Amino acid sequence: MNGKRGMHYVGWKTLCKTKASGGLNFHSAVSRSGPLKARLSWRFLQNKDSLLYQVISAKYGNNLWDATNRRGSSIVSKILLEGAQ
Template structure:
């Protein structure tokens, strides 16, 4: 599998550090700075299988709580609770599944907003010639990149709303809100004014 390189890199980074030499703060910095940022490029283009992300999280949890040879120490708190912000009793680690979703949703936002970009031109020529990214279907035999970005379109649609403006571009079926606080869905005459 192509994505096993992610797990192997995490494993190599963790094996390079001796557990006894690092304090809890040192382990936290190592996990946040090195392990959780390995290959964010891959996460921004591909939907990484959730089973693999669970395995990477398990490696991080084993490193955090400690492992000596084949003996594993007790995990006193679930790794999911450690995702919480420090102000809410967690340690602020990133949930890799949510991180992957956020990256892919941002790519969808870029396809929606940056219509002059080369990526938009290539994707629109192949997958949505006569429509916009929001109306695009999955297509027949799509690339893994397109399937990954298209799969997070529903998450993007949850946060998009029309800003009224003069009302000429709004359809009755579209979701819309009054006021300046609404997130803007780009139209041909309207630039993207909100960033993810």
């Protein structure tokens, strides 16, 4: 092959750089996870008619915010707790 075809691997940090710096201006999902969790928690608290609220409140009742010490607590409850912080 003449080197023009094939897959070229580039690190994620390089892809997240601005185009002027040689990247593709991608945004890292890790850096945005905190605000997304906070937004989900806010919507959870504001919309008590949602399916998510009904399912979580049926499982945990009013003790959702104490679920950090429980074994077997769902990933959704952990995300809501992290977003509330």
